[in-house]
Amino acid sequence: MPTTRRQFIKQSVGAVTASMLIPKFGFTQANGQSIDPAANLAHKLVVIQFSGGNDGLSNIIPYSDSRYYQLRPDISLQPSELKDDTGATTMINNDLALHPRLKEIKQLYDAGKVALIVGVDESDKQSLSHFEGTTNLAAGGLSGTIPNGGWLGRYASQAFAGQPGFYAAGIGSLPQMFYTPDTSYVIPSISSFAQYTFQTDARNTRDRNNQITAFTAGNSRSFDSGAFIDTVARAGAKGFTDSITIQTETAKYAPQGYPNTGLANLLKMVAQLIVTIPTSALFHVSIGGFDFHQNLVANVNGQVNKLVNGQAGLLMQFSQAVKAFYDDLDAHGFSQNTLIMTYSEFGRRPQQNGTMGCDHGRASAWYVIGGSVKGGVYGQQPSLSSLDRNGNLVGNVDLRSIYATVLDKWLNHDSRSVLGASFDNVGFLN
Amino acid sequence: MASISFDDAAHLLRRMGFGGSPDELDQLAAFGSREAAVDHLLNYDRIDDSALDNLTAQKFQINDPPLDNTKFNPQELRRLWFTRMILTKRQFQEKITLFWHNHFATAISKVNQEVLMQVQNNTLRANALARFDDLLLKVAQDPAMLIWLDTLQNVRGNTNENWARELQELFTMGIKDVVTGETNYSQTDITEIARAFTGWNFTRPPASDPFNYTFRFNTNSHDNGLKTIYSGTASAVTSNLDGKDVIPIICNRPATARFLVKKFFDFFVYPLDFTTKQDRNTADALAAVYLSHDHSIKEFARAIFTSDEFWSDRARYALIKTPPEFVVGPIRMFGATYNPGGPTAQRDNSIFQRSALLGMDCYDPPDVSGWDLNSAWVNTASMLDRYNVANTLATTRTQNPTTQQGAFITIDQLRKYTKASTKKTVKGFISVLNVSTDKPTINSLRQYLDADTPFDPSTDTVIDQKVRGLVHLIMCLPEFQLS
Known part of the structure; x- marks a missing residue:
């Protein structure tokens, strides 16, 4: 049964009450069931978005299928x-x-730490719009809008609302997936630790506490729930409160050994938070540029080069960044209890277009990575012979079953309360 | 004719511009009616802006051929536009150019040539209030757009659907009709329209005339075959269509008119809720104005800004400020003390950098859908960034704003609105900054002025310390985040 907004507000109030009774890590699930907080908080989830429509056939290559070479003579x-x-x-x-x-x-795959999920699909009705696709994936449904927030925003609200402390953050940006169903719980967004602070007049430092007093009064007022003014006040107040924790704690550990790339820099921040703030549980980062209508395979000085730039460049960035992150977590004892999952709004058309690229298509490949993952290939590699009426792949793994598996098997949270229905267990977790 | 108050003028200028000083608002209110004030802002080509033109001619060298990266580069591109936003007397011209930049969002990260971004910006500004068909055709033939959405690679036999898809989804109709929810086009329409736009290209100008790009139609790479679009609808056509034929067909679809109402309302009025009959009626009524006035954007805009909806209580403070509004607004509200620096040294890059920090790096949108508006600007990091940008503006001092580059609130400006009592001082500054707030908040700001030692504004030292703090705190209020 889908959680309605009214139910949710009622349940949040319940969670606040519970938190008063159990001061540190305990909390009550939305439906009133108590869940094991240690099991929940010990399991951390890091979500990586591949933005632009990741071409599954360039990630996991069906090299035994002659159709693959017929459809893609150049790439x-x-x-x-x-x-x-x-x-x-x-x-x-x-x-x-x-x-x-x-x-x-x-x-990592050879070491049994990677689940490759092939044929991940949304619906044969999907518009293959980047924007509708991203919203649908974020919602965890097929509605095209997210009136009740994103699926992880709903999860986080149910799990963390009313708890003081730092649990979740969008690193680099706040994804729609982390939008919460109402303003009672705000997931932070952090782009830079150095700038995550409230500055006051540097020439009048003894006035700082007076300024903070007036600032707090202005931003801790109650406004109509859901009104824009409520949204800004709550985000501001949450940002200010967390900024003190972030400044103090992240100074205690500076990760080393990461490549200097966009994704690696974001994952480095995630590692810094996981290592220094014990309640850290849920993060999202993004790597963009997968929309290869052209030059999915690069042309370098007039020569086709399948190993640089284009899809190859992004995959190399992903691979190296995840390895550095995994090793860092492993060195601090977090590799067993951290799960990394990737997603992308759709795949690309199996037939290459005229500009060494592929237009929008269906059925991409997703990764789930971590010390506790049951490695292997999940789902069926989509057929290259029986395509849909637009020439696109037909998938066989409903993306919501991946969400459900992560919620039920990793976060110990009833997936039905987040997704509104039951979905199959994909099987990549024990 | 409806009369116009000072607060009405402030509302109008925040929306049709970036905001104004109390003197400017008095002048706008002096037009006597809302209709006359809108007409004045709308007919901006009648407003003398030669002071800005003279200043930019002195402070920038973008027109000096041959092209020289030290004279014109991605930073200069942005410095120029933000200088315009802060100093123009034609506020609506810059505001609607910003709107169209968000609508036809094109990123320098792919186009990679600042000259082409300036060409597009000039095109948007010059055609901002034209017929929508004419603006759309100019955009479709704009070199930056031809690069951005891969039209250059879209050739007979090897189509690339990028432009054809976004033309319909983001620039005109949306996937589904915003009011009726009906599907507006199919994958077949995307494919067929991609064929219609094959062979579109441009010719580079000589170095002596670096901004004068011209459109070129390559007959050899154009697919001249029959295309069928919008089959089964009132707009159905089968013909050997060219892109130029497709544009008026799309612009005349009621779905396009309603989509434009939604886009204008999200940016200029309030977010519409199409589940309500009231808002569906609003969309239909304004869509009818667009369709009955030959798709004139100017008349469409006039109808919106003179509508009951625009002047309703619901519209007041109903939008979350965009980063340029947050960054440029207070400078203008204090009377626009701004020296952009330049032309070669001491260029002020701080303003566009602040906007970028808050999430809107002009000329580099995150993707072709542009920047999401309103609550999408809000997260914990961007709120802290807003507070810190406010602190920088409030507490950056200058001895001489005419020779020092940058934006400042001078001690003279602070003195002007500072009164002996904390109550009058707080009320003065919240009025200047267009904030309306409650009594407890006014009291906490008064207590701030009185903290440690009773407020005594007879010395500039106190004004310089406490009133700067007050300005920062007002800009941190939730109310100030709204327009």
């Missing part, structure tokens, strides 16, 4: 090219291989 990878820069093969079985630039992901 496919030959079996001889399916090896990393050390010469190690990136094939994972007799039919599928990882992209040669996913070297570190392949190493």
Whole structure:
């Protein structure tokens, strides 16, 4: 049964009451059931968005299928090219291989830490719009709007509302997935620790406390729930409160050994928060640029180069950043209780277009990575022979079943209270 | 004719512009009616803006051929536009150019040539109030857009659907009719319209005339075959369509008219709720103005800004300020003391950087859908950033604002609105900054002025310390985040 807004508000009040009784980590689930807070908080989730429509066929390559080479004469990878820069093969079985630039992901896969989910699809009715697709995925439904927030915003509201402390953050931006169903719980967004602070007149520092007193009075007033003024006041008050924690705690650990890329810098911030703030539980980061209508495979000085820029460049950035992050967590004892999952709003058309790229399509590939993952391939590789009427892949894994698996099996949270219905367990977690 | 109060003038100028000083608001109210004030702002080509033109001619060198990256670069592109926003007397011209930049969102990160971004900005400004068909055709043929949505690669036999898709989804109709919810077009329409726009290209100008790009139609790469679009609808056509034929068909669809109402309301009035009959009626009524006035954006805008909806209580403070409004607004409200620096040294890059920090890096939107508005500007980081940008504006001092580049609130401006009593001082500054708040908040601001030692504004030292703090605190109020 979907959680209605009215029910939710009632339940939040209940959660506040519970928090008064159990001062530190305990809390009550939205439906009043008590859940094991240690199990919940111990399990951390880091979500990586591949923005722009990630071409599944460039991630997990069906090298045994002759149709793949027919549809993509210029941008496919030959079996001889399916090896990393050390010469190690990136094939994972007799039919599928990882992209040669996913070297570190392949190493984690071989160690049993990676679930590759192929054929992840939304619906045959989807418009293949970036914007509608992103919203639908965020909502965790097919409505095209998110009146009740994003699926992780709903989860976080149910799990954390009324609890003082720092649990979740969008790092770099606040994704729609983290939109909360009402303003009673705000998920922070952090782009820079240095700037996550409230500044006052540097020439009049002894006035700082007076300014903070007046600032707090102005931003702690009650406004109509859901009104814009309520949204800004609550975000401002939450930002100010967390800024003190963030400034104090993140100064205690500076991660090393990450590549200097956009995604690695974001994951480095996540690691810094996980290591220094024990309540840290839920994060989202984003890597963009997957909308390769052209140059999915790069042209370098007039030569096709399948290993630089384009899809290869982004996958290499992903692979290296995740490896650095995983190793950092592992060194601090967090690799077993941190789950990384990726998503993208849709896939791309199997037939290449005229500009060394692919237009919007369906059925992408998602990754779930972590020390507790049951490694392997999940879902069926979509057929390249029976495409839909627009020439797109037809998937077989409902993306909501991945959400449900993460909620039920990792976050120990009844997925029905977040998704409004039951979905199959994909099986990548014990 | 409806009369216009000082508060009405403030509302109008926040929406049709970035806000104004008390003197400017008095002048706007002196037009005597809402209709006359709107007409004045709308007919901006009659407003003398030569002071700005003279200043930009002195402070920028973008027109000096040959092109020189030290004279014109991505920073200069932005410095120029924000200088215009702060100092123009034609406020609506810059505001609607900003609206169209968000609507036809094009990013320098892909176009990669600042000259082309300036060409597009000039095109948007010059055609901002034209017929929508004419503006859309100019945009479709704009070199930055031809690059941005891959039209250059869209050739006969090898179509690229990027432009054809976004033309319909983001620039004109939306996937579904915003009012009726009906699907506006199919994947087939995208494919067919992509064929119609094959062969569109541009010619680069000589170095002596660097901004004078011209559109070029490559007959050889155009698909001249029959295309069928909008089959089964009132707009159905089968013909050997070119892009130029497609544009008027789309612009004449009622779905386009209603989509434009939604876009204008989200940016200029209040977010519409199409689940209510009232808002569906509003959309239909204004869509009818667009359709019956030959798609004139100017008449469409006039109807919106003179509508009962625009002047209703619901519209007051109903939008969350965009970053340029937050950054430029208070400078203008204090009377626009701004020296952009330049042309070669001491350029002031601080203003556009503040807007970028708050989430709107002009010329570099996150994607082709532009920047999401209103609550999308709000998260904990962006709120802290707003408070810190406010602190910077309130507490950056200058000895000489005419020679020092940057935006300042001078001690003279602070003295002007500072009164002996804390009550009058607080009320004076919240009025200047267009804030309306409750009594407890006014009291907490008065207590701030009186904290530690009773407020005594007879010395500039006290004004410089406490009144700057007051300005910062007012800009941190939830009310100030709203327009």
